[in-house]
Amino acid sequence: MKRQITVIDRSTLPAINQRRLMRDLNAIGRIGIGNRGGVTRLVFSIKELRSRQVLIHLLRQAGLKIHIDSIGNIFGRLEGSDAKAPAVLSGSHLDTVIHGGKYDGPVGVIGALEAIRTIKENRIDIRAPLEVVCFVGEESSRFGFSTLGSSLVAGEVHAKDLANAVDAQGTKLADVLASLGITRKNLRGLARDPKTLKAYFELHIEQGPILEAIGKRIGLVTSIAAPSRFRITFTGQADHSGTTPMEMRKDALVAAAKLIEFIETTCRKFTTMAKGRVVGTVGALKIEPGVINAVPGKTELLVDIRAITAPAKNRVAKMVKAEAQHIADQRNIGVEVLTIREEDPVPLDKRLLRVTKAICDEKKLVYEIMPSGAGHDAMQMAKITPAAMIFIPSQRGISHNPLEWTGPDDIALGTQLLMETMIRVANE
Numbered sequence: 177m178k179r180q181i182t183v184i185d186r187s188t189l190p191a192i193n194q195r196r197l198m199r200d201l202n203a204i205g206r207i208g209i210g211n212r213g214g215v216t217r218l219v220f221s222i223k224e225l226r227s228r229q230v231l232i233h234l235l236r237q238a239g240l241k242i243h244i245d246s247i248g249n250i251f252g253r254l255e256g257s258d259a260k261a262p263a264v265l266s267g268s269h270l271d272t273v274i275h276g277g278k279y280d281g282p283v284g285v286i287g288a289l290e291a292i293r294t295i296k297e298n299r300i301d302i303r304a305p306l307e308v309v310c311f312v313g314e315e316s317s318r319f320g321f322s323t324l325g326s327s328l329v330a331g332e333v334h335a336k337d338l339a340n341a342v343d344a345q346g347t348k349l350a351d352v353l354a355s356l357g358i359t360r361k362n363l364r365g366l367a368r369d370p371k372t373l374k375a376y377f378e379l380h381i382e383q384g385p386i387l388e389a390i391g392k393r394i395g396l397v398t399s400i401a402a403p404s405r406f407r408i409t410f411t412g413q414a415d416h417s418g419t420t421p422m423e424m425r426k427d428a429l430v431a432a433a434k435l436i437e438f439i440e441t442t443c444r445k446f447t448t449m450a451k452g453r454v455v456g457t458v459g460a461l462k463i464e465p466g467v468i469n470a471v472p473g474k475t476e477l478l479v480d481i482r483a484i485t486a487p488a489k490n491r492v493a494k495m496v497k498a499e500a501q502h503i504a505d506q507r508n509i510g511v512e513v514l515t516i517r518e519e520d521p522v523p524l525d526k527r528l529l530r531v532t533k534a535i536c537d538e539k540k541l542v543y544e545i546m547p548s549g550a551g552h553d554a555m556q557m558a559k560i561t562p563a564a565m566i567f568i569p570s571q572r573g574i575s576h577n578p579l580e581w582t583g584p585d586d587i588a589l590g591t592q593l594l595m596e597t598m599i600r601v602a603n604e
């Protein structure tokens with residue numbers, strides 16, 4: 177049965193307040209900024225907590241009803257005319273990578289807040305309640321575990337997933353969660369009842385070069401690539417670099433170098449053979465003892481493999497694991513492969529995409545329908561409610577880098593589109 181859509185006369189919809197939007201984005205962007213412009217707000221760090229405090233202040237100023245769950249996910253709610261209706265939720269995250277930019281995440285949180293406060297101050301009729309959310313720990317930079325807060329809300333965290341999530345100082349994610357009262361037994365305690373949600377929207381910078389290259393200002397996302405992530409450790413033998421003959425070495429770093437090259441060539445070959453684009457990255461490497469005059473005895477690689485289709489990603493992940501074993505056997509050294517997280521690519525909701533597309537058509541906005549190579553909280557929320565994403569261009573496609581940049585007009589345009597879409601869906 178076709179669902180009825182109440183069409184609001186768009187000409188009566190107000191514009192979001194771009195100055196206020198940019199003021200608040202810049203205020204968040206100054207928290208954790210370093211002297212070369214990079215922003216670092218690792219999950220559960222003082223800076224990240226500070227950014228959440230600032231958000232709470234902004235939600236209070238906007239007169240929204242605030243709810244904070246035990247991990248620290250923050251929800252701000254504006255009631256609609258039907259108090260029992262499921263809510264239209266929108267948001268993203270405020271944590272960042274190390275030396276990242278100021279827009280990956282905050283655009284989606286502050287954008288959703290701006291959309292809701294514009295609706296509130298202009299007394300626009302909405303039937304369903306609207307909520308803005310800031311999810312904790314979307315980035316995997318600290319524990320190797322991404323979309324933490326949204327995974328808990330989606331009821332998607334299992335004890336076995338936490339087993340290998342440890343930060344560089346040896347702090348276990350499971351221990352941090354336990355300190356917040358989230359134990360193995362109540363991992364589902366934060367799960368939100370899907371019946372309380374009507375839809376989830378996330379506004380985000382593209383973090384890739386496509387929109388800018390084709391001269392379009394809006395991207396509508398079809399699906400999100402998901403990663404397989406491993407910690408691979410080669411254990412050889414640390415030896416004196418001056419006295420150990422080349423043929424007698426058990427060099428763990430050379431083994432790692434071979435695997436790194438294998439990952440690059442395999443992903444390139446896979447993509448060229450049109451089996452689906454697969455990307456593979458070794459983003460971190462730990463070498464022991466890590467001194468100039470010793471043969472490396474141990475190396476640890478953090479591996480991230482992603483694709484838009486599960487078979488392509490799983491096939492490459494399997495090849496990488498087999499190659500790690502093969503290299504270790506050939507060199508007579510040890511290898512251990514630990515899975516940090518395995519996820520499948522996530523399709524977003526086709527009907528919500530059609531609603532956003534229809535609004536773009538009415539507004540004569542040119543858009544691109546595209547997949548997302550980056551991960552987002554939307555991939556967790558899509559498991560419990562229809563989810564959609566709006567992308568805005570990233571200058572030169574740069575992200576996870578202090579040079580990340582999106583023009584204020586594009587941020588405002590994306591926010592306006594988000595607001596109009598939320599209104600329409602709330603009133604369906």
Ligand code: GLV
Pocket residue numbers: 314315316322549550551552
């Ligand atoms: C999130 O930014 C990711 O790693 O895709």
Ligand code: MN
Pocket residue numbers: 273280315576
């Ligand atoms: Mn990111």
Ligand code: MN
Pocket residue numbers: 269280281314380551552
């Ligand atoms: Mn992000």
